[in-house]
Amino acid sequence: MRIVERLADLQLPRDKTIGFVPTMGAFHKGHLELMRTSRQENEVSVVSLFVNPTQFGPNEDYQRYPRQLDRDAEMARSVGVDILFAPSAEDMYPRRTTRVVVEEVTGPWEGAHRPGHFDGVATVVAKLFHLVNPTRAYFGWKDLQQCLTIRRMVSDLNFPIDLRLIDTYREEDGLAMSSRNAYLSAEHRKIAPSLYRFLVDLSRVARANAASFDDMRDAAVSELTTLGFSVEYLEWVNLSNLEPVRDPTIESAILVAARLGQTRLIDNVRFSGDIARHHQ
Numbered sequence: 001m002r003i004v005e006r007l008a009d010l011q012l013p014r015d016k017t018i019g020f021v022p023t024m025g026a027f028h029k030g031h032l033e034l035m036r037t038s039r040q041e042n043e044v045s046v047v048s049l050f051v052n053p054t055q056f057g058p059n060e061d062y063q064r065y066p067r068q069l070d071r072d073a074e075m076a077r078s079v080g081v082d083i084l085f086a087p088s089a090e091d092m093y094p095r096r097t098t099r100v101v102v103e104e105v106t107g108p109w110e111g112a113h114r115p116g117h118f119d120g121v122a123t124v125v126a127k128l129f130h131l132v133n134p135t136r137a138y139f140g141w142k143d144l145q146q147c148l149t150i151r152r153m154v155s156d157l158n159f160p161i162d163l164r165l166i167d168t169y170r171e172e173d174g175l176a177m178s179s180r181n182a183y184l185s186a187e188h189r190k191i192a193p194s195l196y197r198f199l200v201d202l203s204r205v206a207r208a209n210a211a212s213f214d215d216m217r218d219a220a221v222s223e224l225t226t227l228g229f230s231v232e233y234l235e236w237v238n239l240s241n242l243e244p245v246r247d248p249t250i251e252s253a254i255l256v257a258a259r260l261g262q263t264r265l266i267d268n269v270r271f272s273g274d275i276a277r278h279h280q
C-alpha cells in the first residue's frame with residue numbers, strides 16, 4: 001500500500017477500474033467494510049483520509065476529531081487498500097473561493113442542525129472525485145442524508161461515477177459504528193445502543209400501525225430524554241424528498257440525531273421499497 005500525502009504525488013492508472021472510499025479516518029469495521037467491497041469490485045482501491053475542516057461548524061469537533069494515521073494505515077493495508085491518500089488541509093484548500101452547493105436534500109434534518117455542513121461535504125467530495133477519478137465510489141447509509149446529497153451531486157453535475165451505498169455496520173449491541181463513539185464515556189457507551197433499539201421498535205410501529213407513529217415517536221423522545229439523550233430530531237421521512245411521511249408502502253426511513261453528553265450520534269433505519277429490499 002502506498003501512502004500519498006501530497007496532491008501532486010497522486011498518480012493513478014488510467015487503464016484500471018478504481019474504487020474510492022472517502023473517509024475522515026479513525027477507522028472502524030464500517031470503514032473496513034466499504035474498503036473490502038471496493039477491493040472486491042475494482043482493480044485498484046483508493047481510500048482518502050482527510051478531516052475536512054469545511055464540513056465542521058465553528059462549535060463542532062474539528063480540533064478534537066480523532067487522528068491516528070499510523071493505526072489507520074495498518075488497518076487499510078490489512079484489507080488490501082492500494083493507495084491511502086492523506087492530504088494536508090493546506091494542500092487541499094490553498095483558497096476557499098469555490099463551493100459546491102446541493103439544494104433540497106440538504107435542507108432539513110442534518111442540514112438544519114449543521115448549517116454549511118453539506119456544502120463542505122459536497123465541495124470536498126467533488127474535489128476528491130476529480131483528483132481520484134474513480135470508477136466506483138463507496139459511501140455508508142449510516143450517513144443517509146450525505147448519501148442522498150452525493151447521489152444528487154453526481155447526477156446534477158454528471159460525474160461518471162457508479163455510487164455504491166453500503167449498509168450500516170453495527171456493534172453487537174446494535175450501536176452504529178462511528179469514529180465519534182470513541183468520545184463516549186463508559187456510562188454513555190452503555191446507554192448509546194438504545195438509540196437503535198428505539199429505531200427498530202418505531203420501524204415496527206411504522207409498518208404495523210402507521211397512524212400511531214406520532215404517539216409512539218413522542219413517547220420514544222421522552223424515554224430517550226429520561227435516559228440522558230438530548231434528541232435533535234426523530235422523524236419518519238420519505239427518501240425521495242426527506243419530508244415526513246406516514247406510509248409504510250413507500251421508500252422511507254426513520255432518522256435520528258441525539259446528543260449524549262458531548263457526543264452527537266446519528267442513526268437511521270430504512271424500509272419498504274426497492275432500497276430496503278436490496279440493502280437491509
Ligand code: AMP
Nearest residue numbers: 023024025030139140142143168169177
Ligand atoms: P467518515 O470517516 O465518518 O466520514 O465515514 C467515511 C464513510 O464511511 C462514509 O461514507 C460513512 O457513511 C461510512 N460509514 C461510517 N460509519 C459507518 C458504518 N457504521 N457502517 C458503514 N459505513 C459507515
